[in-house]
Amino acid sequence: MVAVLCRVLGFRNIETAEEIMQDTLLAALQVWSFRGAPPNPGGWLMVAARNRAIDYIRRERSRLKVAEDLRQKLNSEWTLSSTIDQEFQESRISDHLLRMIFTCCDPRLALEDQVALTLKFPCGFSTAEIGAALLCEEEAVRKRLYRARKRLNTDRETLQMPADTQLGVRLDAVLQVVYLIFSEGYKSAQGESLIRFELCEEAIRLASLLIEHPPCTQPKTHALLALLCFQAARLVARTYEDGSICQLEEQDRSSWDAGLISRGFHFLDLSASGTELTRYHIEAAIASCHCAASSFEETDWRMIVALYEKLVSIYDSPVVRLNRAIAVGFADGAAAALGELERIKNGGELARYYLLYASLGEFRLRSGDYSAAKLDFETAARMCRSAKEKEFLRRRIDRCEVQSA
Amino acid sequence: MNRYMLILWGGDARIAKMSPDQIQDHMKHWTTWMDGLAKQGVLDGGEPLGSEARLVKGAKKPVTDGPYTEAKEAVTGYVILKAESMDKACEITKGCPLFEIEGTVEVRPIRAM
Numbered sequence: 001m002v003a004v005l006c007r008v009l010g011f012r013n014i015e016t017a018e019e020i021m022q023d024t025l026l027a028a029l030q031v032w033s034f035r036g037a038p039p040n041p042g043g044w045l046m047v048a049a050r051n052r053a054i055d056y057i058r059r060e061r062s063r064l065k066v067a068e069d070l071r072q073k074l075n076s077e078w079t080l081s082s083t084i085d086q087e088f089q090e091s092r093i094s095d096h097l098l099r100m101i102f103t104c105c106d107p108r109l110a111l112e113d114q115v116a117l118t119l120k121f122p123c124g125f126s127t128a129e130i131g132a133a134l135l136c137e138e139e140a141v142r143k144r145l146y147r148a149r150k151r152l153n154t155d156r157e158t159l160q161m162p163a164d165t166q167l168g169v170r171l172d173a174v175l176q177v178v179y180l181i182f183s184e185g186y187k188s189a190q191g192e193s194l195i196r197f198e199l200c201e202e203a204i205r206l207a208s209l210l211i212e213h214p215p216c217t218q219p220k221t222h223a224l225l226a227l228l229c230f231q232a233a234r235l236v237a238r239t240y241e242d243g244s245i246c247q248l249e250e251q252d253r254s255s256w257d258a259g260l261i262s263r264g265f266h267f268l269d270l271s272a273s274g275t276e277l278t279r280y281h282i283e284a285a286i287a288s289c290h291c292a293a294s295s296f297e298e299t300d301w302r303m304i305v306a307l308y309e310k311l312v313s314i315y316d317s318p319v320v321r322l323n324r325a326i327a328v329g330f331a332d333g334a335a336a337a338l339g340e341l342e343r344i345k346n347g348g349e350l351a352r353y354y355l356l357y358a359s360l361g362e363f364r365l366r367s368g369d370y371s372a373a374k375l376d377f378e379t380a381a382r383m384c385r386s387a388k389e390k391e392f393l394r395r396r397i398d399r400c401e402v403q404s405a
Numbered sequence: 406m407n408r409y410m411l412i413l414w415g416g417d418a419r420i421a422k423m424s425p426d427q428i429q430d431h432m433k434h435w436t437t438w439m440d441g442l443a444k445q446g447v448l449d450g451g452e453p454l455g456s457e458a459r460l461v462k463g464a465k466k467p468v469t470d471g472p473y474t475e476a477k478e479a480v481t482g483y484v485i486l487k488a489e490s491m492d493k494a495c496e497i498t499k500g501c502p503l504f505e506i507e508g509t510v511e512v513r514p515i516r517a518m
Contacts, residue, residue: 072443077452078482079436082429086436 003096003122008053008074008087010067011103011152014121024049050088054081093105097122098213101206105174106152113148113233114127114177115184120145123202133199134156134184151207167215174216175224175280178206182228185385195386204228211267222271223280223377233257245392249253251298261291279315282307301331318349327361334367354393362397370404406448406485408515409494411501414483416508417456432511442486447497451484481508485515 001024005017024045038044057064057074066074073083086092104117112134119125119133127145131138155172185199207225210216237251268284286307308324321344329337341360350356361376374397381393418427442448458479460469484501488494491514498510 072448073436074441076439076450078484079432079439082432082436083440085429086433 001093002047002124003100004087004093005049005053006100006121007085007096008057008067008070010065012065014149020049020052024052027297037185038050046088050084052082057084058285073159084357087318091241094209094212097209098216101209103152103169105167105170105177107173109151110150111176111177113151114173115180116141116144117148119181119202122206125202128200129329133196150265158196165200171216171218171221174210178203178210179224179226181206182231186231193243194245194386195235197235200228200232200235200326204232206325219271219274220278220280222267223278223284226264226267226271227284227287229267230284230291231261233260233264233291234370241387244395248290248334251343253294256291264291266287277306277314279311282314286311299330305331312356318344319353319355322350322353322359329359329363329366336362338367352383354380354389356380357383358393358396361393361400365396365400365403370400374400374404406489407494409486409488410480410513411451411484411486411494411498411512412480412511412517413484413501413503414478414480414509414511416480416481416506419506419508431502431505434505438500438502439484441500447487449485449487451482453482454480459507478509488495 002017002021002298003106004016005020007016009017027048028041028045032038032041055065061075070083070087087096100122102369103116103197104121105114109117114121116130116134119130120127125133127141128138130145131141134141182203184205185196185201187194204225207228210221211225233256234251236257237253237255238246240246264284265288268288271281271284286304289300289304289307289325304327305324308320311320312324322341323342325337325340338360341356341363344350345356345360357376357380360371361380364370364373364376377393377397377400381390381397384390384393420431423431439448439455456479458470461467463474481503486494486497488497491512494512494514498512501510503510
């Protein structure tokens with residue numbers, strides 16, 4: 001609803017939009033605690049917010065700078081309420097959300113700012129929730145949002161979709177933000193819990209919204225959504241009941257979400273058109289290989305290695321090469337993986353990346369080199385900042401000790 | 406570009422007989438029409454008027470009730486247009502939703518003084 005208010009009032013009045021929304025929620029709490037919640041709470045809130053918006057515009061008409069293209073309509077009583085009604089229509093709300101996403105994912109802003117703004121406005125997270133999600137202080141989030149907003153306010157009066165010529169660039173930024181939100185939820189970089197389900201859900205919700213809107217319904221959007229579905233399907237299986245990490249090899253595949261997997265394949269099919277091959281296509285294809293395998297042993301590691309080759313060719317990064325090395329290990333044996341991993345280690349770029357050492361440790365352990373494996377796991381544990389992953393590495397170190405004894 | 410005031414007469418009696426849904430539909434026509442004018446850049450404001458009315462007149466300026474808006478011929482609103490000529494202004498006026506509710510529009514040029 002903030003998205004609608006923001007559309008009507010203009011992005012620079014976003015504080016007002018938020019105030020109106022809070023005021024509405026407060027009123028709802030008061031009224032509902034007296035009379036009980038109405039049968040359709042969402043509808044009630046919508047009507048209440050609409051009326052407050054109209055009151056506000058009437059009161060502030062002379063001073064208020066509203067969205068330029070609505071100005072005339074909001075200025076006259078002939079058209080004010082019916083214009084607001086139109087903007088509040090269910091079918092338009094997702095348009096407004098979309099405009100808001102595109103406004104927040106402005107490539108001129110730092111990626112972290114885009115992510116924070118997207119979580120704040122289209123997703124409706126509070127600053128405290130954003131702090132918890134991105135693992136920083138609430139105060140830091142507030143400052144970040146303030147600066148980012150100021151930057152946008154200077155030249156953006158209304159929520160507009162970018163022009164067609166810019167849409168492509170902007171869509172890439174949006175997809176990247178959605179990808180980052182999911183990644184942050186999929187494997188939290190630091191802190192107590194490994195997975196933040198709420199971030200994964202938001203990312204899927206945003207991607208689902210994108211594919212509903214024609215200019216964004218592109219093969220790469222389908223590819224991203226397919227990837228998110230495949231990954232989300234396996235979320236629950238990635239930890240044991242106590243929250244500790246469960247490796248792919250030991251996961252109970254029957255707990256993978258079959259519904260999400262089939263959605264993943266559906267979107268993967270839809271992504272297979274056009275000429276553009278994106279990292280999302282390949283990453284979705286890799287995830288689909290895991291989802292299609294009925295057991296760890298039956299995984300088509302050759303195919304996965306081939307897909308990583310492809311990924312390296314269009315999106316080369318040390319982390320991608322690390323993942324390829326791991327896949328090579330499962331396809332061709334630990335020795336092949338260790339060769340590649342050593343090469344990456346000597347490259348130096350990942351010298352501070354704990355997963356490199358964790359992978360080295362894992363394949364040394366598998367090839368029976370327990371003392372070297374232990375050293376690698378210890379290095380990884382020192383660099384790792386996530387409590388659950390540290391704990392997992394500890395267990396691997398114990399394993400090395402037991403094996404070598 | 407000259408400016409014209411459209412003085413809108415009547416229509417209220419018909420509105421009073423309409424259901425809330427019909428009124429809402431009708432108001433949408435106003436929005437569409439005025440939005441169209443705004444997009445063409447010819448709209449320069451306009452408001453509907455309420456039914457309460459008083460007259461202030463004469464040297465002593467006594468305030469009396471009326472004109473009675475229940476009467477058929479009461480001013481119910483105004484719209485200001487920018488147009489090249491009286492003919493153009495009248496042409497634009499033909500699209501006014503007031504005619505759906507049996508109203509009359511008086512088109513007057515705004516005099517430059």
